Amino acid sequence: MTVIKQDDFIQSIADALQYISYYHPVDYIKALTAAYEKEESPAARDAMAQILINSRMCAEGHRPICQDTGIVTVFLEIGMDVRWEATLSVEEMVNEGVRRAYNHPDNRLRASVLADPAGRRQNTRDNTPAVVNMKVVPGDKVDVTVAAKGGGSEAKSKFAMLNPSDSIVDWVLKTVPTMGAGWCPPGMLGIGIGGTAEKAMLLAKEALMEPIDIQELIARGPSNRVEELRIELYEKVNRLGIGAQGLGGLTTVLDVKIRDYPTHAANLPVAIIPNCAATRHAHFTLDGSGPVMLEPPSLENWPALTYDASKGRRVNLDAITKEEIASWKPGEVLLLNGRLLTGRDAAHKRMVDMLDRGEPLPVDLRGRFIYYVGPVDPVRDEVVGPAGPTTATRMDKFTEQVLAQTGLYGMVGKAERGPAAIEAIKKHQSAYLMAVGGAAYLVSKAIRAAKVVGFPDLGMEAIYEFEVKDMPVTVAVDSRGESVHSTGPAEWKARIEKRLGIPVVVE
Structure with a gap:
């Protein structure tokens, strides 16, 4: 009988979470490199380059691929012949592994998990608890899959209880464009079909743990309906032209993974969960011989790329004017220099509450830009x-009120803006600039100084003032309200359809 010791299990979980924080799976790097090499959209190609450069920097420097180091999900298959030498429960051991990993002094990871989600939403400070899924199976080993899922991509998860006669393909193609770019494409789509509502969602999440192999599948041809569906969805989702970071391009998904399960005759549950550019998961097996240390990948798997900062227009944030902002063009690359404030959900909610009460804010926003970010602690x-x-x-x-009442000039964030925000940007002749999601370590190298200037109790959601040098961003919504997240995908969808000879549908 195999004996699994408590500390071996805990340390293996902790080491795996550290590992996936800075090493992309090699299959992802190879697939993204292939997509980068064939990409024709300059904006999408630039975004992919930043993700690949960032990934190599993280592999070399052992720092997180993304500032959102995720909520931890663990899948366990526990052999029926395993005996535990432990005083903690299995879930408690997993959480101790998470605690060790996220508080590691040489690579501290961001604590993003909040307790009391419908109430105080208080940070647990160590990213616990994890979401643990367990199966008891024949055998004498423990198979472990760990994943760290970012909130941006998890927020774009979708579920539908379709009628049995409905088309899964039609629903997916209708749904993916509604997800926007907040899931940081190009990534993967995990799709769960069948079972019950909760089973379909679990199948979709499990599917994301599988390796990227769509090109091999296309080369050999499908052998069943699920493989046919994978190929059909992969090709048709990429025809949507959404592209890297939603900027428009040839590649939106690197793979589509599907798992199915028998379901009730009256039901067709279907779930989609996307995986972002910070794809983080690893698998290992405990056999009683001690803790598992995953082998580092070779840096030869990464392409040799460098980021050329000379191609952007340099902007001095400390002397910015409305006239200069009005000269920016959608899709233009800017290099930000000077003082940049930060603030995200909790800070914006608190600022708006203070404005409503007529109270002064802790920092003057007039003439400033604010960056939607929650950074990882420095080491x-x-x-x-x-x-x-x-x-x-x-x-x-929050955008209309903040722009109207504070004199803020503009914002920096990830992905698209909605109609209300775009209207506010146009009304106040502001601008929204997009930084690349999945390039967090690369971005941090442009930050030369940082200090908290407001709401220190909010931790990573406090207001910081960054001193930045040549921080690369793209003009995503200009002062006239034109959004590259609308024009880019529309342009590339039309290009792809024209190339494929698909008739243009006039609506």
């Missing part, structure tokens, strides 16, 4: 840890 000689953007649409409901 060693860093001024700040990885500091990539968070999804901007969550701040849409």
Whole structure:
């Protein structure tokens, strides 16, 4: 009988979570490199380059791929012949592994988990608890899959209880464009079909743990209906032209993974869960011989790319004017220099409450830009840890009031803005700039100083002031309200359909 010791299990979980925080799976890097090499959209190609450069930097520096180091999900298959030498429950051991990993002094990870989600929403400070799924199976080993799922991509999860006669393909193609770019494409779609509502969602999440192999599948041809569906959805989703970061391009998904399960005759449950550019998961097996240390991948798997900062227009944030903002063009690359404030959900909610009460804010926003970010804590000689953007649409409901009452000039974030925010940007002749999601460590290298200037009790959601040098961003919504997240995908969808000879549908 195999004996699994408590500390071996805990340390293996902790080491695996550290590992996936800075090493992309090699299959993802190879698939993204292939997509980068064939991409024709300059904006999408630039975004992919930043993700690949960031990934190699993280592999070399052992720092997080993304500032959102995720909520931990663990899948366990526990052999029936395993005996535990432990005083903690299995879930308690998993959570101790999470605690060790996220508080590791050489690579501290961001604590993003909040207790009392419908009430106080208080940060647990160590990213516990994890979401643990367990199966008891024949055998004498423990198979473990760990994943760290970012909130931006998890927020775009979708579920529908279709009628048995409905088309799954039609529903997916209708649903994916509604997900926007907050899930940081190009990534993967995990699709669960069948079972019950909760089973379909679990199948979709489990599917994301599988390796990327769509090109091999296309080369050999499908052998069943699920494989046929994978190929059909992969090709048709990429025809949508959404592209990297939603900027328009040839590749939106690197793979579509599907798992199914028998279901009730009256039902057709279907779930979609996307995996973002910070794809983080690993598998290992405990056999009683001690803790598992995953083998680092070779850096030869990464392409040799460098980011050329000379191609952007340099902007001095400390001397910015409305006239300069009005000269920016949608899709233009800017290099930000000077002082940049930060603030995301909790900070915006508190600022708006203070404005409603007529109270002064802790920092003057007049003439400033605010970056939607919750950075990782710094280690060693860093001024700040990885500091990539968070999804901007969550701040849409605050945008009109903040622009109108504070004199804020503009915002920096991830993905598209909604109609209300775009209207506010146009009304106040502001601008919204997009940083690349999945390039957090690369972005942090442009931050030369950082200090908290408001709401220190909010932790990573406090208001910081960054001193930045040549921080790369793209003009996503200009002062006239034109959004590249609308024009880019529409342009590339039309290009792809024209190339494939698909008739244009006039609506």
